[in-house]
Amino acid sequence: MFFSLIVPTLGRVAELRALLDSLTRQSLTTFEVIIVDQNGDDRLVPVINDFMNRLNITHLRSTVRQCNHARNIGAGRAVGDIVTFPDDDCVYTDNVLQTVSRLFADAGRPDFITGSVLTLEGRPGKSGRWHPVETAINSHNVWTCLIEFNFFIRRTAFNAAGGFDEGVGPGTDFGSAEGQDLALRLLEGGFSGRYLPTLHIMHPDKPLALTTARAYSYGVGMGHVMRKNHVGMTTMATFLLRSVMGSLVYLLRGDIPRARYYLLTFLGRIRGYLSLRAGAVTPAPATG
Structure with a gap:
């Protein structure tokens, strides 16, 4: 092979x-x-x-x-x-x-x-x-x-x-x-x-500051891909709940940077799923 x-x-x-x-x-x-x-x-x-x-x-x-x-x-x-x-x-x-x-x-x-x-x-x-x-x-x-x-x-x-x-x-x-x-x-x-x-x-783990900076964009991507591929609402709800709960847990622990990461992830997933552009992108054909 x-x-x-x-x-x-x-x-x-x-x-x-x-x-x-x-x-x-x-x-x-x-x-x-x-x-x-x-x-x-x-x-x-x-x-x-x-x-x-x-x-x-x-x-x-x-x-x-x-x-x-x-x-x-x-x-x-x-x-x-x-x-x-x-x-x-x-x-x-x-x-x-x-x-x-x-x-x-x-x-x-x-x-x-x-x-x-x-x-x-x-x-x-x-x-x-x-x-x-x-x-x-x-x-x-x-x-x-x-x-x-x-x-x-x-x-x-x-x-x-x-x-x-x-x-x-x-x-x-x-x-x-x-x-x-x-x-x-x-x-x-x-x-x-x-x-x-x-x-x-x-693969190296990324610093929390870098992952937090990317959290919203990454969340938007996930929400968009879920809608684009008609993923069930149960799956979408599961991952929205995880990000909300993650934000609350770290907020209660006083870990504001991690709480912010999960909040931005949640907001991004909502934005991506509701985007008017969701589903509009078509794959670029591979050749060879």
Whole structure:
């Protein structure tokens, strides 16, 4: 099984080097790395040159600074059976690709596989509330079973779904949930997904100040994607209640920054769901 790892990158150099270094230690070596460089200079050239003899790297340029646009560009050049989209500040544990290859070949043969997060120090990540057990993915649990950098998809399914929606995600008004949007469209198209909490990719936790600054935009993205994909009101209500309760709990504890984070998340989810633009964005077709 051959993998295409598509890495949109902007502004990070040392982090990309760490990712590429981790890829040189993969126990499965049948993969390509497609770097979609959104920088306006050559800062990545020395890093890429350092790994050219150790990894199968394609270096693409994009003048558009938008993550899903870069992902779709990379997917259009991919030749792998499986496409995946590591962040430029991820680190792969040594057996990630070998594990995923085996999972795709196991009984059930899912069309996409997701996993969870460890910090760079090897602790469980704080990026969301994770589903505790292995499960088939559906429209209710996809919100706790998926993060974009640990999302492996058969390329035929990715293309059939139309790739990532370039109107959603970082760099747009709807700042998150682009992975859930793609997964929901895959499910709607008859494809199946599997989540394994023990399938880890390492990623740094973001500081609370940064996550709070993004909370409203991320909430807007989630609400928008829920409405766009006609997610049931029970699911929407569940996640609204979680953000409200989170805000109240931290307010009572006197933790104002975290209370503010959950309040902004709640307001964003409401705004995204009620947006007149919700449902108006169509996925950009992937090629290749």
